[in-house]
């Protein structure tokens with residue numbers, strides 16, 4: 001016990017002495033012990049860099065890298081590719097979830113209705129003003145399309161129809177497919 005007290009006194013005294021030595025001048029830098037990489041050379045991302053074999057700071061991702069949260073869609077934009085997407089992509093959620101259906105309906109109203117019409121019959125307002133009217137989504141042709149094909153059509157466009165890839169995020173494209181299916185429950 002005695003030993004411990006003596007040691008503690010020495011330790012506290014040591015700290016006091018150190019403080020006296022180091023903490024005197026507030027304008028002086030602290031003691032820089034083993035600075036190693038504290039002051040590393042920073043290269044701007046677009047600047048040349050002598051440390052990499054290709055001489056650039058910003059490195060390319062390793063081939064085959066997939067960004068976090070980004071699932072690639074390995075399909076071209078042709079009609080044949082849309083058929084292939086129909087064979088390979090499947091509706092990923094519960095097709096009857098009321099909240100999802102509501103969201104899909106909203107997406108349809110915002111993005112599709114203008115051409116395809118509120119009921120999907122191809123009679124949206126722009127078709128009255130010169131835009132080529134799309135075929136009714138209630139007809140056999142669209143009914144027979146697989147979910148994945150309609151998803152592909154929304155993503156990449158289809159003949160006269162533009163792509164909605166950048167306007168509607170992936171999940172909501174699927175929800176729109178579910179709403180198209182809902183519309184198709186009504187007979188033409």
Ligand code: HEC
Nearest residue numbers: 111112115132133134135141142150154158159160161164
């Ligand atoms: C700017 C007008 C326009 C918008 C907006 C639009 N489409 Fe289309 N869509 C068309 C046209 C035109 C066609 C027919 C393409 C052709 O055959 O040339 C078509 C075709 C389709 C087809 C294939 C139908 C068939 O029987 O061949 C589907 C499915 C479809 N659209 C779904 C959608 C969905 C879902 C949306 C909303 C995300 C949407 N479209 C938005 C114009 C549009």
